[in-house]
Amino acid sequence: MRQAVRSQFTAQRAPWALHRRPFSTSYTRSGYADTLRNLRIGSHTRVIFQGFTGKQATANARDSLAWGTKIVGGVTPGRSGEQHLGLPVLPTVRQAVEQLKPDATAIYVAAHQAAAAIEEAIEAEVPLVVAVAEHIPLHDMLRIHSILKTQSKSRLVGPNSPGIISAVGKCRIGFQPLPCFSPGRVAIIAKSGTLSYETVASTTRAGLGQSLCIGIGGDILPGTDFCEALAAVEHDPDTDAIALIGEIGGIAEMEAASWIREYRSRAVSPKPIVGLIAGIHEVPGRVMGHAGAFTALDEPDAKAKITALVNAGVTMVHHPSDIGEVLREKLQGGSSSRQGILSGLGFGSQRRQMSTVSRRHRTSAQRAVPQQKRHLYLSTAQSVGLLIETDRTIRSGSPAATANSQYLVGVGIDRSSRMPCIIAGHPLDVLSEGHLKRFPFDFQRGPVDIPAEQIASHLGLRNQQTAIDSLSRIIKSLVTIFYEKEAFLLISHLMETDKSLTVVSARFGFDDAAFRIAGRHQQLHEMRDAAAEDPSELEAEQSGIVYLKLAGDDATVGTLVNGAGLAMNTVDALARLGGRAANFLDTGGKATSETVKKSFEVILRDERVRVVFVNIFGGLTLGDMIARGIILAFEELSLTVPVVVRIRGTNEREGQQLIARSGLPLFAFDSFDEAAAKAIELSRR
Structure with a gap:
C-alpha cells in the first residue's frame, strides 16, 4: 500500500523539484548538531562581511572593528583586488574562505538576496553564518534548512x-x-x-x-x-x-x-x-x-x-x-x-x-483558526476553488451540521523540525493536547514518504481502502499549491462519503514576504481584500509600521515602541500595572523621525487614546532620532494628549537632552515601571 501511495506523489514531475538546483557539501554522521561548537566566538574569531561595501555593512564593520572584532575582509560580487576600510574585498565567499580563512560571516544584504548569500556561505563551509535580514521569504528559508541538514560544517544564526x-x-x-x-x-x-x-x-x-x-x-x-x-x-x-x-x-x-x-x-x-x-x-x-x-x-x-x-x-x-x-x-x-x-x-x-x-x-482565545493579517488569506470559496482547480477529480460539498463529523487535513510548517508538514486531525483537535498530528517532510524531496494509510488511520476514516486514494489526491493537491504559490498554511475540512472524501471548506494562507520582498505571485496577492481591513492598520503598513488596534473601551494608553518583543512586553506590562494598551505598535528596528511622526498620527486617530506612552530601547534606532520624531510630531500635529517618554540604549543621553530642552509638555523617565505608571495615571484623567 505504501508503494502505491508513493507512486501517487511521484508519477509526474513534482512541483517541489522545479527550479531547485542540486546542492552538495561535506557530510558526516554528526550532521548539523556537530556545528554547535561554532557558536563559541571570541577574540580568536576571524569575521568577513557579505555585502561588505554596502552602507549598513560599512557602518557596522567600522564600529565592530573599533570595539575589537577581528574583521579580516569581505565580499562584494564583481569587486576584486580592492580594499575597503583597509581590508581586502573579494568577489565570492569561496575566494574569501581560501584567502582570508574566516571563522564566521556576517550577511548584510537585502532580504530578497539573503537566502542566496546564506547558501553561498554554507557551500563554502564558513563555520558560522549570521543572517540579520528580516522578512526573508519563508520558502527560501525552508530550502536553506533542508540544505543545513545535509552538512556538518556551517551553523546558522538568524535570520x-x-x-x-x-x-x-x-x-x-x-x-x-x-x-x-x-x-x-x-x-x-x-x-x-x-x-x-x-x-x-x-x-x-x-x-x-x-x-x-x-x-x-x-x-x-x-x-x-x-x-x-x-x-x-x-x-x-x-x-x-x-x-x-x-x-x-x-x-x-x-x-x-x-x-x-x-x-x-x-x-x-x-x-x-x-x-x-x-x-x-x-x-x-x-x-x-x-x-x-x-x-x-x-x-x-x-x-x-x-x-x-x-x-x-x-x-x-x-x-x-x-x-x-x-x-x-x-x-x-x-x-x-x-x-x-x-x-x-x-x-x-x-x-x-x-x-x-x-x-x-x-486557551479560550484559541478556539478557532483565526486570520493572520500579516499573510494573505483567501476566502473559503477561493480556497476550495483553487484546490479543485489543481485536481478536477476532487469533490466539494456542503459542510456537515457539526465539526465532529469533519476531518482536518492540511499542509503547513513544523517549527520544531524546521520542515514543511502534513497536518491531520479533527477540527476540535486544536483544542486538545497532542491530537492534531504533524507529519514533517523534506522540503527539497517533497512528501514522497508521507504514509497516507497512517494518516487515514489517525483520522479514523471508516472506509480506509477507498478513502486513501481520495486522501492522497487531496494531499498531493495541497502540496502542489504549497510549493507553487509559496503557501504558509493550507487547511481543508473534509467529510467522508461511501466512495470518497468531500471537501466542505478550506482556508489557504500565503507568505506575504514572497510578494513584498521578492515580487513573486503578484496575481495571487492582488486578491487581497483591503476594504475588509482596518484603514489605520493599512496606513501604518505602508510606512513599515506594524500597528494593531486592541479591543476594549477602557484601552486608553496609546503605545509607540521599537521592536516587536519590546512592544509585546509593553502591552503585557501595562496590563500588569492596571492599565490597558489601546494598540500594539512596532516602529521596526530602523525607525526614523518621520516614522515616529507617522506612528503618532495613526495612534491619535483612535479616539479612546488619552495618553501616548513612547517606550524606546535603542539598537539601530537611535535615541536622539526618536526624540526628534517626538518633537516633530508635537510641532506638526498639534498634540493635545500628554506624552510619556522612556528612551534608553544607543544615544539615550542625547535623546533625553533633546526632550528636556524642547520646552514641550513631555514626561520623561529612565525607569520603565515609573514611566508606565505615569502613563496609566494620565490615562485615567
Missing part, C-alpha cells in the same frame, strides 16, 4: 536576528548596541532584539556583564533554536548564569523547558536561569511584529510557556530590567523577593508539571 556577540571576547557579529555591553558572567539567549538589549543593560547595571549573547531571532524558522543555544553555553567557563527571552509562536520555549529540566537533573551545580516570555496579551490570530510571533494551530500560548519554564526551575520575571538584579541575588546565593518576579502565576489549571514537550495547551 531576523540582531546576531551573536561575545562581550568577553570583544567579537560582535550583528548590530547590537555596543555601549550597553560589558564583559561578564551572563549568557543571554533571546528571540527579541530589543528585549535582549534591555537585558544586556540590566545585567550591566547589576555589575554582572555578559559572556555570550545569542540572538536566535524572531523568524518562523531560526537557524539556531533555544535548546541549541543553551547547549552551546552549558559548559562555557565564562558563563555563570543564563537569561532566556522568549515570546509567542512555536514550541521552542516548551522544548527549552524540557532541556532545562534534564540539565538541572544532571548538573552538579546548575547555572541559574531567569526568563521572560512576551505576548501574554497577544491578539488572537494576529502576527505580533516578528514573522514568527503568532500562536498557530495546536501551539501553546505565552502562559503555557511560562508555566512550563517555571516548572522546569526557571525564575520568570515581568520585565527585562529586573533580570540583572534577580540574577545577581541568585549568584550571591540568595532568593530574590523583587516584585518583578512572577510568583503564583495565577494561571489556574495551567500550572502543572509538563511531562513532555509534545503536550499542547489551549
Whole structure:
C-alpha cells in the first residue's frame, strides 16, 4: 500500500523539484548538531562581511572593528583586488574562505538576496553564518534548512536576528548596541532584539556583564533554536548564569523547558536561569511584529510557556530590567523577593508539571483558526476553488451540521523540525493536547514518504481502502499549491462519503514576504481584500509600521515602541500595572523621525487614546532620532494628549537632552515601571 501511495506523489514531475538546483557539501554522521561548537566566538574569531561595501555593512564593520572584532575582509560580487576600510574585498565567499580563512560571516544584504548569500556561505563551509535580514521569504528559508541538514560544517544564526556577540571576547557579529555591553558572567539567549538589549543593560547595571549573547531571532524558522543555544553555553567557563527571552509562536520555549529540566537533573551545580516570555496579551490570530510571533494551530500560548519554564526551575520575571538584579541575588546565593518576579502565576489549571514537550495547551482565545493579517488569506470559496482547480477529480460539498463529523487535513510548517508538514486531525483537535498530528517532510524531496494509510488511520476514516486514494489526491493537491504559490498554511475540512472524501471548506494562507520582498505571485496577492481591513492598520503598513488596534473601551494608553518583543512586553506590562494598551505598535528596528511622526498620527486617530506612552530601547534606532520624531510630531500635529517618554540604549543621553530642552509638555523617565505608571495615571484623567 505504501508503494502505491508513493507512486501517487511521484508519477509526474513534482512541483517541489522545479527550479531547485542540486546542492552538495561535506557530510558526516554528526550532521548539523556537530556545528554547535561554532557558536563559541571570541577574540580568536576571524569575521568577513557579505555585502561588505554596502552602507549598513560599512557602518557596522567600522564600529565592530573599533570595539575589537577581528574583521579580516569581505565580499562584494564583481569587486576584486580592492580594499575597503583597509581590508581586502573579494568577489565570492569561496575566494574569501581560501584567502582570508574566516571563522564566521556576517550577511548584510537585502532580504530578497539573503537566502542566496546564506547558501553561498554554507557551500563554502564558513563555520558560522549570521543572517540579520528580516522578512526573508519563508520558502527560501525552508530550502536553506533542508540544505543545513545535509552538512556538518556551517551553523546558522538568524535570520531576523540582531546576531551573536561575545562581550568577553570583544567579537560582535550583528548590530547590537555596543555601549550597553560589558564583559561578564551572563549568557543571554533571546528571540527579541530589543528585549535582549534591555537585558544586556540590566545585567550591566547589576555589575554582572555578559559572556555570550545569542540572538536566535524572531523568524518562523531560526537557524539556531533555544535548546541549541543553551547547549552551546552549558559548559562555557565564562558563563555563570543564563537569561532566556522568549515570546509567542512555536514550541521552542516548551522544548527549552524540557532541556532545562534534564540539565538541572544532571548538573552538579546548575547555572541559574531567569526568563521572560512576551505576548501574554497577544491578539488572537494576529502576527505580533516578528514573522514568527503568532500562536498557530495546536501551539501553546505565552502562559503555557511560562508555566512550563517555571516548572522546569526557571525564575520568570515581568520585565527585562529586573533580570540583572534577580540574577545577581541568585549568584550571591540568595532568593530574590523583587516584585518583578512572577510568583503564583495565577494561571489556574495551567500550572502543572509538563511531562513532555509534545503536550499542547489551549486557551479560550484559541478556539478557532483565526486570520493572520500579516499573510494573505483567501476566502473559503477561493480556497476550495483553487484546490479543485489543481485536481478536477476532487469533490466539494456542503459542510456537515457539526465539526465532529469533519476531518482536518492540511499542509503547513513544523517549527520544531524546521520542515514543511502534513497536518491531520479533527477540527476540535486544536483544542486538545497532542491530537492534531504533524507529519514533517523534506522540503527539497517533497512528501514522497508521507504514509497516507497512517494518516487515514489517525483520522479514523471508516472506509480506509477507498478513502486513501481520495486522501492522497487531496494531499498531493495541497502540496502542489504549497510549493507553487509559496503557501504558509493550507487547511481543508473534509467529510467522508461511501466512495470518497468531500471537501466542505478550506482556508489557504500565503507568505506575504514572497510578494513584498521578492515580487513573486503578484496575481495571487492582488486578491487581497483591503476594504475588509482596518484603514489605520493599512496606513501604518505602508510606512513599515506594524500597528494593531486592541479591543476594549477602557484601552486608553496609546503605545509607540521599537521592536516587536519590546512592544509585546509593553502591552503585557501595562496590563500588569492596571492599565490597558489601546494598540500594539512596532516602529521596526530602523525607525526614523518621520516614522515616529507617522506612528503618532495613526495612534491619535483612535479616539479612546488619552495618553501616548513612547517606550524606546535603542539598537539601530537611535535615541536622539526618536526624540526628534517626538518633537516633530508635537510641532506638526498639534498634540493635545500628554506624552510619556522612556528612551534608553544607543544615544539615550542625547535623546533625553533633546526632550528636556524642547520646552514641550513631555514626561520623561529612565525607569520603565515609573514611566508606565505615569502613563496609566494620565490615562485615567
